[in-house]
Amino acid sequence: xxxxxxxxxxxxxxxxxxxxxxxxxxxxxxxxxxxxxxxxxxxxxxxxxxxxxxxxxxxxxxxxxxxxxxxxxxxxxxxxxxxxxxxxxxxxxxxxxxxxxxxxxxxxxxxxxxxxxxxxxxxxxxxxxxxxxxxxxxxxxxxxxxxxxxxxxxxxxxxxxxxxxxxxxxxxxxxxxxxxxxxxxxxxxxxxxxxxxxxxxxxxxxxxxxxxxxxxxxxxxxxxxxxxxxxxxxxxxxxxx
Numbered sequence: 001x002x003x004x005x006x007x008x009x010x011x012x013x014x015x016x017x018x019x020x021x022x023x024x025x026x027x028x029x030x031x032x033x034x035x036x037x038x039x040x041x042x043x044x045x046x047x048x049x050x051x052x053x054x055x056x057x058x059x060x061x062x063x064x065x066x067x068x069x070x071x072x073x074x075x076x077x078x079x080x081x082x083x084x085x086x087x088x089x090x091x092x093x094x095x096x097x098x099x100x101x102x103x104x105x106x107x108x109x110x111x112x113x114x115x116x117x118x119x120x121x122x123x124x125x126x127x128x129x130x131x132x133x134x135x136x137x138x139x140x141x142x143x144x145x146x147x148x149x150x151x152x153x154x155x156x157x158x159x160x161x162x163x164x165x166x167x168x169x170x171x172x173x174x175x176x177x178x179x180x181x182x183x184x185x186x187x188x189x190x191x192x193x194x195x196x197x198x199x200x201x202x203x204x205x206x207x208x209x210x211x212x213x214x215x216x217x218x219x220x221x222x223x224x225x226x227x228x229x230x231x232x233x234x235x236x237x238x239x240x241x
Contacts, residue, residue: 012054019219021209022047024196033200037208060191060205061227068231077179078171082214090221094228098157108182121151172211174198
């Protein structure tokens with residue numbers, strides 16, 4: 001219950017606590033850059049300082065709201081089982097691109113090639129939807145269907161993305177290290193829910209918390225969705241003036 005004593009009438013802290021966001025990993029797994037976010041421990045498990053987590057989350061939400069208000073694209077990345085479903089739902093709700101499967105090397109750093117694959121996916125699916133595949137042989141149709149399936153698995157979440165995103169939102173940057181590395185090479189800021197085994201120095205806007213908990217991930221993503229939607233409303237209002 002040690003983490004509970006951190007509350008200072010901040011409802012966000014209470015919600016984070018209820019979602020289990022305060023649980024980190026054991027001290028032996030802790031990355032040195034995360035030490036400043038640790039409050040204490042319970043048994044062998046370290047606990048995050050939820051005052052700092054709440055402050056970091058609020059900062060991240062402000063950044064995301066600003067991206068949305070400028071109509072900038074944020075790429076959502078999270079392939080681990082605990083994150084995949086919630087991340088896909090939120091990205092679709094916000095009409096933002098996502099990667100919820102294996103990150104394909106070069107997705108950002110070799111964007112011109114990825115753009116070609118997206119164009120190919122759009123071309124084939126349009127042909128299929130219009131019934132234009134009937135002009136091909138049965139074997140050719142089978143091969144085209146397989147190509148669509150493969151392209152969908154690799155790039156389906158990136159449909160409609162015309163250019164590299166303005167930023168990445170990542171669940172577990174240690175697990176998604178390749179994506180983080182590419183974003184840094186491209187000069188793109190990374191916002192991330194990250195546990196105690198992650199390198200905070202690689203993240204522009206870290207949210208220190210339990211990235212192994214479905215409940216925590218879903219809570220943070222819901223807060224992200226609401227902030228992004230608020231930014232979109234602000235953009236719409238500004239455009240109507």
